[in-house]
Amino acid sequence: MSPQVPKEGNPLASLVHSISLESDTSHKHRVAAEEILQIGNNANNSARVFTYAELQAATKNFKAECLIGEGGFGRVYNGHLEDTNQDIAVKQLDRNGLQGNREFLVEVLMLRLLHHPNLVNLIGYCTDDDHRILVYEYMPNGSLEDHLLDLAPNKKPLDWHTRMKIAEGAAKGLEYLHDMANLPVIYRDFKASNILLDEDYDPKLSDFSLAKVGPIGDKSHVSTRVMGTYGYCAPEYALTGQLTTMSDVYSFGGVFLEIITGRRAIDTSRPSNEQNLVQWVRLVNEVFS
Structure with a gap:
């Protein structure tokens, strides 16, 4: 099925239609364009x-x-x-x-x-x-990454209360995507640079270009090409391409460790056994448990 001809004066619909025409040799891309247009026609037109x-x-x-x-x-x-x-x-x-x-x-x-x-x-x-x-x-305080990782010597670190407020707000954003939105959404790129901060350091998730709708109904996962950022990507998703809301939960855990420690999820400047933050925390936990 080819995408419907866009209504006159609807630039977004025209763009979807042109993408479909450009991808005429790809059934996959034609179907994707049709799905995008159908979602767009049902969307809030306030933009x-x-x-x-x-x-x-x-x-x-x-x-x-x-x-x-x-x-x-x-x-x-x-x-x-x-x-x-x-x-x-x-x-x-x-x-x-x-x-x-x-x-x-x-x-x-x-x-x-x-x-x-x-x-x-x-x-x-x-x-x-x-x-x-x-x-x-506009988010005047930039991203969480700006205030958490690789700080300049003269830059004051975030206090504990602010860190926990940011973690809680980001978790609420994910909870909405997974459980409260009209369609469940898997964010797929949860990381410190995508958490923006307003004037009161309240967090807002940004950059939804990799987000996926689903799974819907009795489906347990969405099968898709593995995308995201190394260090935040859930290992089971990286291995199988099976995406679930728990993939986002794993990414949240990685960011939460960054919030607690001030270390990057992946830092090649550190000794080899400390470069992967999740693995390093597991090692430390084993040592002290």
Whole structure:
């Protein structure tokens, strides 16, 4: 079944349709595009559609001084919307064929379907020409990683109360995804850099490009290509490709150990028996038990 022709004036539907046409030789991609479009048609339509010119103005033409983050996904800029007097984070995705388009669509649609105080709020998106841009609420305290790992000598570590508040809020975000959302969602990329902090250090999960819906009904898992971040990925998922909500729980455990110890999940600068945080904690526990 080929994706339905998009309604006029619906840029997201048009993008899904174009992806399907580009992937005409792949039945898998055509089915994925159809599923994405069906989810999108049932989603909350509150997300704003921005023009590229609006986001240029908000970020001073994506000026270097506004750059606040960079990774495999692309670049994130701090911006300001004059019409709503609102600070924003503008995520400009790199487009490398179909995968970049699909990750963009998944993130837009997931965040239009999901609403919780511990999930980052998607304000809108831009699909002008070949641009794929996501616009979020601005989180002034950056990520948990910024305040926890590899701190500068003059930077004060997070106090214990704040660490536990962040852990609790992040756990509530995962609980919502797994048990309270209209469709169960497996986050699949839970890590310190994806936990953003507002002005009060309340945490919000961000970056849903790898999220998966399911399992649904009597299914116990979702079979999928193994993706995520080394050190946080559950070993049973890495071995079998069978994804469950417990895969996220394992990742949460890894981040919780980082919160407690201030060490990275994987740190190759340490001695070989200390490089993997989970294994090192097990070793220490055996020694002292």
